[in-house]
Amino acid sequence: MTLLSNFVVAALVLSAFALSNCFYMNNLSDRITKLVRSVHAEPNKSIAYERLAIANPTETHNKPSENHPESFKETTNYRDDKCTMAPQSRFDCARDRVLSKRQCEERGCCYAPLPNSVGPPWCFYPSLYPGYKLGPLTPSKRGLAATLTRAKPSYLPRDISTLRLEIIEETTGCLHLILKDPSSQRYEVKLPADVPKSRADNSDVLYTTEYQSDPFGFIVRRKSNGRTIINTTVGPLLFADQYLQLSTTLASSLVSGLGEHYTSLLLDLNWTSLTLWNRHMAPHAHANLYGSHPFYIVQEADGLAHGVFLLNSNAIEVTLQPTPALTWVSTGGILDLYFFLGPDPQSVIRQYLQVIGHPMMPPYWSLGFHLCRWGYTTTNTTRKDVQWNDLDYADKQRIFTFDPRRFGDLPEMVEEFHRRGIKYILILDPGISSTSPTGTYPPFDDGLKRDVFIKNVTGHILIGKVWPGPTAFPDFTNPETRQWWEDCIRGFHSKVPVDGLWIDMNEPANFVQGSMEGCPHTDLEDPPYTPRVVGGELNSGTLCMSAQQRQSTHYNLHNMYGLTEAYATNRALTKVRGKRPFVLSRSSYSGIGRFSGVWTGDVRSDWEQLRFSIPAVLQFSLFGVPLVGADICGFEGNTTEELCVRWMQLGAFYPFMRNHNDNFNAPQEPYVFEQEAQAAMRSALNLRYSLLPFLYTLFHHAHTSADTVARPLFMEFPTDPNCQTIDRQFLWGSSLLISPVLEQGSVKLTAYLPFGIWYNLHNGQPFYSKGQYLLLSAPLDTINVHVREGHIIPQQDPALTTTASRRNPFFLTVALSAGGWAWGDLFWDDGDSLDTYKTQDYCYVIFTAGQSQVVSDPLMLNGALDELVLGGLQVFGVPSPPRYVLANGEKVSDFTYHSDTKVLTVTKLTLPMSKVFTVQWAL
Template sequence: MSSGSTGAVLLLLAFSLLACLCLHYVSRLESGPVRWVHDEQRELSAHQRLVYEAAGRQNTSGRAVHPQTSGVYGDRECTMAPEARFDCGRDRSLTRGECEGRGCCYAPLAGSAGPPWCFYPRLYPGYTMGPLTPTARGQTASLTRRQPSYLPRDVSSLRLEVTEETAGCLHLTLKDAASQRYEVHLPGGIPESRADNQSVLYATEYRSDPFGFIVRRRSNGRVIMNTTVAPLLFADQYLQLSTTLASSLVSGLGEHYTSILLDLNWTSLTLWNRDMAPHADANLYGSHPFYVVQEDDGFAHGVFLLNSNAIEVMLQPAPALTWVSTGGILDLYIFLGPDAHSVIRQYLSIIGRPMMPPYWSLGFHLCRWGYTTSNTTRRVAQRMHDANLPLDVQWNDLDYANKRRVFTFDPWRFGDLPETVDGFHQRGMKYILILDPGISSTGAPGTYPPFDDGLKRDVFIKNATGGILIGKVWPGPTAFPDFTNPETRQWWEDCIRAFYAKVPVDGLWIDMNEPASFVQGSVEGCPDSDLENPPYTPKVVGGRLNSGTLCMSAQQKASSHYNLHNLYGLTEAHATHSALLAVRRKRPFVLSRSSYPGIGRFSGVWTGDVRSDWEQLRLSVPAVLQFGLFGVPLVGADVCGFEGDTTEELCVRWMQLGAFYPFMRNHNDKPNAPQEPYVFGQKAQAAMRTALNLRYSLLPFLYTLFHHAHTSADTVARPLFMEFPTDPNCQTIDRQFLWGSSLLISPVLEPGAVELAAYLPAGTWYSLHDGRPFYSGGQYLLLEAPLDTINVHVREGHVIPQQEPALTTTASRGNPFFLTVALSAGGWARGDLFWDDGESLDTFETQNYCYVVFIAGQSQVVSEPVDLNGALDGLVLGGLQVFGVPSPPRFVLANGEEVRDVTYRADTEVLTVTNLALPMSEVFTVQWAL
């Protein structure tokens, strides 16, 4: 060997040693939020390696030649477990030749459903990542693709932007580096923040070629996301990103007719707002591209894709998922929690916390499409109260409108509607009517001011040639307001103001706002274009994006309807909320059918046209819980169902469950049998009355939960896994739920049942009905559930503020309070009460409220007013019941004076004190001596 050769070898050895030292140094950077990955095996989780090793033993293989490479993929590149395959033919069905022409693996399996036959090899050519460079809010890097992908109009150059929003929130954005694409701008914007690098909960790793990233939880190294398992694809109308999941316990990705946990057995979910009655395998009214994953040991994380285009999410048992969007950018927020409560708070810090509803909106609402006159409407409310059934809000569906045109009322059938509404107000009730977005475009000029004025002010969505797009809804041909246009929002307010001057409504119900249309696209059809016929259409009802809605090429102020469709309900809710705020100067109430992230700031939501059957009753529970995760706590299903005839038993059980929906409304369709509570037999009415009175007694507690949702992003109706994250039995339960952390609701959801198997997490749970204790080690118990009973249990250690019920909240708000105190094993409990006038604006923000904390311990209950501003003046504590008092008290003192009206039940260990009159606006103490 020559001296030159020896020198070259030594130089090579030196470089090898230096490379090893560098790799060793990089591997020690686990404590930092960013790490580079160069070795293929380093980005695979331990679970994946086991899966791939198992796949090798199964000898599942395939071979493929990529058109841009000269080599052939060997068995190792295509050998993987079937559940770990990522579909290379998502956009269309491929033959072997077409599959291999894409550079993918082809390995048929028995059967046609399930794992794909054509799938990506492990290291499929994709984007190459350049170095990360610092920016004002994080880091950025360039991504380039040397050869185009198989997609039409492939984007060859991307920009990665990484922002550490907070210690628990990582924000990654992938966008076209050369061209501007549509990006979602939520109403009100997203607050800017900056993380403390020393406290971040995540570590991020990047693979440069082909590009991918991995997000780990710093505390335990668990992989939260791993996008290196399949290629990133980014074309003009097709964006695809895949990732592994930390577990199979995934919730979210609404709105769909599902259980609380999603099915990962090769299922797909489409997010595309559609006028569609709830049923399986359909895209429904709202789109929420956000999911929560329950991890081991009580940890949880969430992921939000801020994208308003049509999205399909493929779920597979690896566990893994793939996002596919038809446009926009990939704008990802990753929330590290570390628990589910923190995940929701972090998510709502991006989309906005929910509004504070008016107190009266938590009462019972009654509606029907078919209250054909104002006289009928008044008679319904009168019959409710004659039957001693609480009712706060009377509604009208489209019956009220003249020729079904919004902002009008029929002069013959509803000519005295203004007087009718005044009458409701005099009785302490409220009134709401429906307001569809479709504006009738027919009739002589000057006969319908909303359309005439809208034309002058140029507020309507246009077709591709610049004319007004005309669809068809209830009044016939209609134009659709463009709520992304500031002038439209002002016109909408002016229309509401003019109508309110005649009919002083208390809130508005915005329906048909997906937006729905009874013709495909428009009455004139839609142009043949890429927007109407994209290269890939997710699995939507009707098969086309414009089915049951507007043309995708329709033009709005902010962009095309192709980009804005899923935002329509949100933008209308924002405009309606703002209009009511300006017109009424009180807390707005808006109820919307269509939804998108952030709508909870402006509106409640109901779950649409549910059927009157037991399946829909049962699945309404996870639907309500999902919306709680989406930041929409004011949610409910139509009690007793909307479509079809209910039965007496079903309606009783639905009224009992509905009493614990955060929003409770009975709503019925025209052709169906009546289902107002007063139409049923006396026993059924009594059961419904009991459920309604129970709800009304709990409204102070429910209102306090909404206060915490508004100010702290807490959930109201809550799945058990959020409160008991380390209990594996709670991970899947969606037939029971919680109000806050204190009340466990266990409804009957099957016909004929008179008992119920309910799960009680570990601890003591007291029946709210009679205080009977249940000592659970975390187990199912068989509970009695006759037709007049819904099982509700109070968790030990909690104090529930209640109030004597009445027929309206106007009346009940003046009644005496009482406390339910559920003592822990150590004799302690805590609760709180938020109280204001129930409808003024920003009472918390302006400190115009009362807040009282209740502490029980050492055989006494003490109130601790934290903030007092007069809202509780004149209101008294009338009594209390204490669960878990081990022996009869020798005496009871209230503010130091002995109380005579005391009872004690030894069989249930319940102490009851009545006929108190302790001012709620002052400190009080109730003591008992054992």
Template sequence: MKSYRKLPTHVTHAPGPYGEEEEEEEEEGNEPGSPPAKKTLSLRWQWLGVVVIVGAGLLGGTFWAISVRRLPVEPPGKCISVPESQRFDCYPEWDTVVTPELCQMRGCCFLQSSSRGGPPWCFYPPDFPSYTLKTLNRTELGFLGVLTRTVKTYYPRDVLVLQLQVDLETDTRLHIKLTDPNNSRYEVPLEVPSATKKAENPLYSLDFSRDPFGILVKRRGSGVVLLNTTVAPLIFADQFLQISTLLPSAFLYGLGEHRRGFLHHLDWTTLSFWARDVPPTESYNLYGVHPFYLNMEEAGTTHGVFLLNSNAMEVVLQPAPALTWRTVGGILDFYIFLGPDPSSVVQQYQQVIGFPTMPPFWGLGFHLCRWGYGSSNQTWQTVKNMRSYLIPQDAQWNDIDYMEGSRDFTVDPGHFGTLPQLVMDLHKHGQYYVLILDPAISSSQATGTYAPYDEGLKKGIFINITHGQPLIGQVWPGLTAFPDFSNPETHQWWLENLNVFHARVPFDGLWIDMNEPSNFKDGSVDGCTSGELDNPPYTPAVLGGSLFAKTICASAKQSLSFHYDLHNLYGLMEAKATASALIAIRGKRPFIISRSTFPSQGRYSGHWLGDNRSEWKDMYWSIPGLLNFNLFGIPLVGADICGFSGSTTEELCTRWMQLGAFYPFARNHNTKDAKAQDPVVFSPSARTAMKEALMTRYALLPYLYTLFHHAHRRGDTVARPLFFEFPQDKNTYALDQQFLWGRNLLVTPVLEPGVDAVIGYFPIGVWYDYYTGSSLQSQGEKVKLAAPLNHINVHIREGAVLPTQKPDITTWMSSGNPLLLVAALSQEGMAWGDLFWDDGESLDTFERGNYSYVVFNVSQNVFTSSVLHCNLEAIYITVDGLTVYGVQKQPQVVTVNGKEIPFSYMENKVLSMSGLNLNLSRSFSIKWI
């Protein structure tokens, strides 16, 4: 769709292979005038029938007008001619009803529409002042330019000179950075790779608009415009940065953490980014911040964009289709990924932010928790009940109940005195223990000394208020201080306290909660300052209306910067400190689940989707959440199965346990004062259905573990949307009630009450029922599937080989069981699969070569297992059976390594053989004729 802003005639084309040769000589521009006065300035506009004389004084970051004189004249045609879908908001202050006078003071168009939820009433005219590209020079990696503007905007302290840096880092990655060359500004302290040479054959070309400045990024070959920033003015003030772009299509994904459908609706939606402790609710900014989007193009190709900025932010989506970024600090630091397929975009994104850590094998088992067990003995009894019914469980968790006075690194001696014995018993049975830690440290001395606070005070590791004293808020323990995880000294303090506590309670993993950070007071017990960090000139539409609502003051001081800049990084920095501490203490892979997240979080932790509710809609919302966090490079993700708050029903919990068995991270967790919801408390039929779903998960753990290996090594998604595998099928673009494990396993859960069937979409091809092998030939259609209460539909994509294992009630017990391979033949009689296997807990097994990797192939009625790497001290796993789906003709003979063996063949074209006893470390072949 065309923009109302015509491409300026004076356009610089990037030279060489990055665009057409430059046709005009670069103009040398004069340096702009003197910088704006610190306290006052004046502007004059005569436009839209208004003469505006503005004398501005900096009062709490707000401009005030001295005089406005209105002239009776109609809005010019240039405003009326702007299509509604392409009106970019000139007055984004969400807490103000814009009037013609307010709008015209900014030099913008005012046209009132029928409702407040649609196009902005105040929007930029086509000729609104912006920056001019004065110079553009080639560099070793791309281009370096200077931007200037002569007309100030309506936010304080415009940066009148900008530096543009464009690095062509790889053939599929472009890096665009806009900074202030004259003043140092905050930049996110994320470890990102540095390019050493310019891309040789990029998939993109570049055009630069000179006046007004803009960048156009096009896909070479198709010419599709992926980025077009000429559609609205660029604004770069000290505490207000804004840039807009057209999108090539409305198929937009990502931009988390928010509770929305997986496919965004570009219906004048504003998404706010500011980590916040709030139960997942539509339209709110939630626990994490991920300014990354993926956009499908009309031809099925895909690109992605990442804004590396950790300040408070919002993204506006409008039906042009277009997108506007706004942030209150830092710089504009964009990475653009060319794909061209969806999986490649996510892989390229993770090449910048880092690939996720490899979880321990036990971390993929079933986890059980609740807030309100009441005692370690009650917790222990729950574990024993699970064992007595032979229901799989790998990890038992405790919420803050175990603490004395809700203080970290303590145990309530009256109710949890037997906690060390519980952990010892778990370890004896091959199970694991995970406990919660909140970052806020009790600062109250009413109960005597508290070593973590006393030591932290001496070492100066707490976040401070402006006059150097620890900021005091209020969380579960009462008055609290907040560790500054941007300070390396805090990491050491954290390690020391964890080490002492681990000697008492030898936990295996940690659950870091409340780390937005959450604060029951707004800012602190003493409030916050009246300055511009706590009250910036513009505040995005965050829940609570301020940057310190239910968190700490933005003006609080941390080691690297003010909390204003670091707030959204708090959970990431805590996760990094926690991972380092667990490695030092246990010498094994860390298992960490964090609530607040930021890009690169997957390197240190997984995530759960927060304090959801025991409602059917919350079960549905978990699927878009899974898919989004896999886009964000955090594949170890799940929701609280059966819901956290409120009491579940047996039907809801049964359906949710079935769905949760296919969360990459599977934990059942609920709150105190609600009915218990662990599997053993339900009727025999429900308990059996839950157990069967978990047994299916445990059978598939070799396949799931291999998916995590590929996520760790190259950035693959584990749970993925269907369009990742079928980007040419537009019917898959909006699907978020089904999902895939890898490329081969399709899960179709029931998400509503009182039904015994479910509608699922099946892309073109053959799909096999996982349990029976019966085939479904689809032309790309919706299919009604039987779904009684004891069943979740799972299908295997044609052409897949899945390594499964005889399940047991823990991963430790399952891991020694024989493998059962399942091959689902394509229509050409072919299939492929692989298996990554190691000891499940050691650090860097792939990097050190301590693993086995096996590839399975089927072609021309021959199944082969090829060992590509085998360097474990002892390979004790055997392959006991092979089942082949889609064998069109009954075989007469089946041989293993040339030796004839018995087999069975069923009417649904399933060939099976068992008792093979083949060593996984040796290649073998199975043939049927």
């Protein structure tokens, strides 16, 4: 028992009534209370499911000693023993600055230079580096609590010597652990609105927890197999006023998440640092981009997975190393950690979304093709080309206005669009002009009266500079600001009835550093440690960190600015239009999917950016933002015809599809290209529009069940090792596999097809895959899409607009399994009303195939019934020609069968899907 004498181990099984959004019931059982007390009464007694192994069990230097020192002692034996570790297992002790040998050892750390200047640190923590000591674990309102104390301050300025530990077992698969300063009111993230609550089941928790008492650390294991998920005993816990650090080993090197960065789906663990600090920055490597999502998912062995979420909005740097291990560093707030045990990847995402909220249900029309350009300078140009306007529309680039000369008939143009079944969206930047040539600008004047703008440390409005010149910035954490924003939108909408809003520049971007007057010299502007951010300082390209907002300083709230604006905009559109809101945001933070879609920013028109748009879209899918896409054909630079065709084909399978181009670049609207290219683009667009019923149903499942829409292959095939690393292909739901061309000049591509039968969506040609790569033909007019056996895809005949396509007959694509069965479903409502699922104002139909027939089962029939007419179906995998076909018992004359592909096609049906129907074929 000597190994465990340094540990207090708690492994709790909580009640069925823990809430899914991580609110825990107030009372713990008497048994747990007695268990904890018994540990305190007998400190040498251990309670655990199994013996504790620290870090890598093969590295004995990481195992705790029975007589480890209470504080660091400079002794030869200690250093020889504690500093001998593999280079890849070193944790950096000189993250803040380069240290000499003497300075490193003054910190109580080990100094061992290596031949290369990059890679493992030269100055690193010894094992069991002195830190906090865990006090008694006692029952609390939400679980267990304890006090952590350290006898001596760390080397950090304004070190916090006493911490409170809270341990909350939220659900069977979610553990919540909080480390905070009990003596001060440090900023804690509060997401914009309460997440709906639901009950957890009463099965056993999926994890065990173990706590090292001195120095404090904790381990989370998967209960089913004992695998270590989290082990923080490998590095010290540091907690100072502006520096929080926590290290852990990882269960594998297959890590995804920690966005937003220009990266592959799997992160590089070779001493990589990722900074989470929202920045106006075009996507490129080694840069912090527009959004911050401190969440990662790890693929384990055997198809299992887990995730970790750090609910912290300060500037964060995450260092990944090949141990494999990870270190969190935050510049403020608290350590508010959630651990999601899955056990499969999709369950991990569901558990994460139970904390941050399920994504919104988008309006049906938002899934159509959107066309935009910065540079459509008049309504006449807009009428010809687009459904969107960039800032060109605004009078002197001031939002909530329109230029009286170039856009004087903007209201009439929007009404014309509506009569043609076209929607209209325009841009809003958060920067409010603080000057006006006429002396009045109502949004600013009214905002002044209502005190809605962010202020500097002197209490005056902070003035920055964006497109209109000197600008003030709304504080969306202020309820009065949200009401003012709604009033501004309402007033503008009464003149220009826009259908949705595109919120840009909301990191927030600023063309001067901090403010027009600069920023004060404070620790907020120049903290003891600044993560690796573009520009070198936290206020580069944005506001002063000392700027004052209703909830806290901008230092604490910066990463959430876009989220709070998205919440305010979603709320305003809902109230003003009385319909389902559409919001598209550039800046993002965890939870933004509840209020907005996201696009991936100012991508370049080149093949590399085309290729990296896939992992970008898939990352946002993991972050609970299914409505996402990249600017088709690229935003910056000039596209080529081939690139634009291939991007249009891939973009047809972005959940959000928009062609958007920068000012002064070569035109890239589909109609500017040669006829062959136009035909290829039209084919891709028609394919998307035919699949809109299926895509809309996927969004319904994302909204109600936290499923993913665009899906990495490892989510659906977690036990297939080939799928673990693929990010050049992706799935729509579990049914469609998309394999785009991503290289210039290619007319063939190598694609991986997981085990099973995959049918070519275009012609039904079956591929019987053993889980293998195949060489597929991909001429310029083709994108390879395959339907997975056992699935039924609801489709519609395409039309020029979503309004028109919704009125067309449905048809089903039935992909029979080897056993002759298939399943699919359709969610259908009016596409625009609020809360149709909640009010049950929708239709939901299940389709099943088996025994040579397809049968419908309408489970909910409310609203839009006249649109539900089945016009035909195609069945892939029919083994032989049918002798006849029956529809609801009546013979059908319009059917064909192709013996080479084994496809049965039935047309000219008029079967109401509001009733049970049966289509049979006799072999």
